[in-house]
Amino acid sequence: MNTKHNNNNNITLLSDNERIKKASNFLRGTIAQNLDNSLTGGFNADNIQLIKFHGMYQQDDRDVRIERENQKLEPLINMMLRCRLPGGVITPTQWLAIDDFSKQYTLYGTIRLTTRQTFQLHGLLKPNLKSLHNLLNKLGLDSIATAGDVNRNVICTANPMESTLHYQVWELAKNISAHLLPKSRAYAEIWLDGKKTESTDSEPILSATYLPRKFKIAIAIPPMNDVDVHANDLSFIAIKSNNTEKIIGFNVLVGGGLAMTYGDITTYPRKASEFGYIVTKDVLKITEAVVTTQRDWGDRSDRKHAKTKYTLDRVGTAVFKSEVERRSGIKFHPIHPYIFTNRGDRFGWVQGIDGDWHLTLFIENGRILNNAPKKLLKYGISEIARVHSGSFRLTANQNLIISGISKDNKLLIENILKKYGITNDDIMPQRQASMACVALPTCPLAMAEAERFLPEFITKVENIMSKYKLEKDAIVLRVTGCPNSCARAMLSEIGLTGRSIGRYNLYLGGNNIGTRIPRLYKENITEIDILNILDMTIERWAKERINKESYGDYVVRSGIVNAVVNSEKDFYE
Template sequence: MSKEEYNNNHDNTNAMLLSDNERMKQESNFLRGTIAQNLDNNLTGGFNTKDAQLIRFHGMYQQDDRDVRVERANQKLEPLINMMLRCRLPGGVIMPEQWLAIDDFSEKYTLYGTIRLTTRQTFQLHGLLKPKLKIMHRLLNKLGLDSIATAGDVNRNVICTANPMESAFHHQVWELAKSISAHLLPKSRAYAEIWLDAEKTESIDFEPILSAAYLPRKFKIAIAIPPVNDVDIHANDLGFIAIKDDKINRIVGFNVLVGGGLAMTYGDVTTYPLKASEFGYIAAQDILKITEAVVTTQRDWGDRSDRRHAKTKYTLIRVGVTTFKAEVERRSGVKFHPIHPYIFTDRGDRFGWIQGIDHYWHLTLFIENGRISNNDPHKLLKRGIAEIARIHSGSFRLTTNQNLIISEVSKDNKRMVESILQKYGIMNDDITPQRKASMACVALPTCPLAMAEAERFLPEFITKIENIMLKYKLEKDAIILRVTGCPNSCARAMLSEIGLTGRSIGRYNLYLGGNSIGTRIPRLYRENITENDILNILDMTISSWARERTDQESYGDYVVRSGIVNAVTNSEKDFYE
């Protein structure tokens, strides 16, 4: 089925059927809206409803501090409105001088003074007040960075297997991540005009890939190098699994996966998490052709009337994988070949020192929930990393598991880095495997979608899980455990062995039965339960796992094999059964 045939049968362009977001985008004058005028409005700390949506395309979310919302309302004040800004950083590479400038800005100009590493391999700043936004964007531009397309209905930050300098293969996928990101960037000059005061030109904006309406929904791309699935490849709209030739030390092609997505809406069984589907194998040189074809097919065929069904996964369900795949082949001029064999054995970060083929050393630091601060007087994480940045001649690399790699450290500087880590109490020697295997989204107090705590809940909760693991002599083992404050699964809870999604303050849905390599979605075990309920269930199931596991069977595999939950197949009809 061609695009024309599809649109004849499914009139997605009919203005009467468009969602409010779609009309807003089409009327925005290529993402300008009235953002510039709103910036000059000193009567409020925020933007109007439409512009609050449009600034997302420029890399920002409008939020408020929910901890003080009621107090401010009692004082007849508007909420403490502020912005969260997310940097575009394909592949997660940032240089020490860039880091130091961001660190300094966060101290001087944000409400919280912290830096947050994200599961999309970049950093974000919380607590930016409207008068400071231009200062931030101009700083990013001066540093050779920007925040374009890190939010909104566009391709988001492109992620890839961490530490590209560890081998030639890692370097190749990092270069590809940058190429894909640049290829899919919005071409509108709105960002430069509004935030950098660039001169307006007579030329007319044109979006050859994204269109004037941009994409129906956000779009995420990831590149993995087996046997490590650290990017959670199945969570993405488009995934590339690298196939390498060790004889020539090159990546020769990619297995292509399409249509992954983990978000759902409570109470709506037409929404569900779904793994990406295998389309086939392509040669490495065809990656941009395939990328553009998948994006434009989703652009033209995605649902623009109901945002809950606008993601690529629902387009595949509606038209069928075979039809979507054939259209990608037609648009790209590239034929998919049979999937090349591959295997995933792990997906966590490799902590500690690793020596690369370049003879440099690379140190992966555990950053709990990605939050870099000096809030713990015994662990001055932010100050210590800044001091390392001042003496480090290599790079920093952010991982999709919210951790930080100090990369390309010479043998002579290795001891100096270690001494700084010890000085500020940020060595990872006492971090348990379970804590390293757990993560959470931001949630309260800043995320407007959060229904329950996540980042602030997880540390003490993991201590309780560690005690359970110790009780059953499993302290050297780990279970992939993730908590999100709502069902959007920003911390990828729907690819974990134990997943918690917030329902209300102090209550969560508990999902069990994902696997350790990220290729199975967990199933709902109990709904809307308290922390004590969760701990009792996990104590019982972990006890059984300790007694009955076979060989090195993971927790997720055990709860499926033992019948505690049935495995979720990659079917939209199966998740709720």
Template structure:
């Protein structure tokens, strides 16, 4: 480990965070998880194992809606686990979906499936006695949850645009290759959850090291002109470049150092756009991915987890130094960036015909929550019934939506009629609602300061009324809400971003753009929903009257001076 880059000071004294000790002493992620599983006196794990199960794809949570009530009854909080599947590129087969759907209905507290912005699904409300069962099920289905949390490379995401079927297959295969290549090599997952034979002390982690990465690491692959994976939110992004033959990808532009989380009150933390490093050929993708990961492994800050992400390493050592080290270690020279343009980043809803002549149906899933809680919209029943008759695949998008992919012309009517029967397809969903999303927040996320998923639907109805008042029903503003400043719903790449401060109060950010290449600026801090609606009514009214042609809301509020554009977030994100 290169001590030169492990601290933010010049004293060269390394004081590791306690997470580093936990990882070092974990025996390659085993800890005492197996022993904790047999402890029936509590529904949870001890403090150290609660950190280690993240590397196995789970977070320990409790139901915050009943926390006070249980405390008054002298009961332990309703501890349960959230499990996140590893699903590179977001492709899942109907048979796999049906098995997951059935398990969620029978063995989770909430009976739902949650699609995420990392192009996979989460199960909330897993009790400790059912944990081995869910991992065994995943294994039987050819799936797992390895490295979907913790200080490792997370689920690799890629463009899900159904019209580009041939190109999508190429980037999906690449996403799977990157994911497999960067997985932890420890046998701990198989030993603990699948009762695999214990290995001797021969574990090694040639890429990740015995203490793994300083913090989580995210990778995305985009196919212009669609930026549906928000490339600037990732530690490492590959932007596909087509050859003269539009059905073939010849190489990738490489972007490094994106990340959106920050800490309230700490101006040394900030969201950051990724930096362009250059162009590489397709054959060098795995080598570059490994090299960027290992540099972050060696140079990342292991003393202060608030500054441990790749973006802070890049800003601390400098883009030029980091890029030169990538070239030196990999033996790959970056060529100048190939021109590329993003024109949109939303999902293409409804039926589209791919270049392979199969049809693809993109369904709007509000906040990614698939349930039967609304009797007029039985999402779980409808999607499960389609899964029983569908011979193609499902694609999960990075915007929390679902694509029924690879439908033959003969089966289109049957698929659509099934979904309409259960209210899954709704022709009255506005562009504004489709352009909005939220993180989970309450009641399950322990970090949530305010509501997000449960807040957004009614809030969007109020925004729809404002849009209608100014005759903007056909327009949309990228709007995202997160329950805390970690920006799991990527609020820091939206035109309107809300981040929770406390129950019923949010920070309001304005001025991102609709293609995801500009970070918004704080407009008002710690304000109520009514305050937010009054501000948005005023700014949307001005936008309707003063915009140039089809100028987006985010571009308008910057041009008009309502907010100043964030140019370099390390230096000017907190400027007034």
């Protein structure tokens, strides 16, 4: 461990990640040397942390771990790469190239759409990494800063109908992402064979040791909360002009975050705090001030408490806000009134105000693959990409929007979808309102199944919904393989977080617009236990609900759980 001195002259231990970052020569480490080592499929311990800043995680296939161990073999080490894709927009040309690479050079042959509005490729072997980075560069893409202690992929509302507003927030997402990117040339030197120079790197925003922990930013356009603003360190809520299709400013929210650690009540999910309203031209200044305040004030000794939410609770929201105003030279105005009514994606065909058509496809768990012979999703989307002149938009709910379809191309795309069995027609609302993180077999943090568990589990939940004549209703339901909440289970009406294989914690009582955290109802229980509880509570909801009351609101009103009002103080009560 490294050390630092605090203001009281006491020595505080820094986390080992701080040592790694400081010694890395601006994120270079010895990654290049590890790439040339053919004796192992992976990287050394320090470089495992550093490659995250370049957009990759080292993983192994846990399904075959024991078998390989018995054979005296190294685990099947492979990498997951996450693309930087601010706002989730990708061209058909880019899609086709990524799809082709995934077929030829990954262990699983799939593409995974994420809750951070981008895509991941799993099962990358070390010899193929530079080829992928060079392909991304050729396509105008990269994976810089999609992991590690930096600002991650900036997400925004993907609403296809209000195309003018979407374009404005997409442009802003790209500008924020570019402004906060690491300035180090390490990525180009290592992955693109950029010319090595004497290091004169500097990081005026992020610092030589970067941020204390990961940082997430989202932009929402009310009444849609499809990006879950309360899950992010910094969120901007767009305020539209009354007379034009123009965004005039943003409400600023700071300090959201959903991860926690089992058994440690000093960790908890937290909703973001409202700081105030700013005009559009001040967004980058406020963004930089929030990031640098967290950079300087965040906890670098205990990574469990290093996120912005804990900094706010430690120093006080008013103190943090005042520092942001001082650093930016901008005073927050009172919050503009706003309301959220929905956060799910609008499935099916819609026509935008610009006259173009948009089609939102439900992608279960975000996994693009072929489930032959019923649903050849991967083939179908590739064929659409060959004829589509618009773009694809990835949503923060793991779905895909085929965007900007001309009137002449609409029938052509409909015929391709039919050819490959791609339709939303047979998908119940409950399935569309559910999602899961990747979890097993690739995520090293997973304690239980999530992505592979969810489809059959939702079928059982759908049977319960049908039993009580609720087929047209939906409950926001999310499953994560651990308490880090990558699928945002801590903002769902029903949240499951993995404890061990086949066992989960069950949380109830969030709301369907994503502004309330659910409460722990039962701990460490099986799927059968969960389904019994859901059967009982859904039956009561069907009989006792008032005016189409949502499930989450019902379980709070009826006293099944108490609402979580302040997660720092009452989440564990």
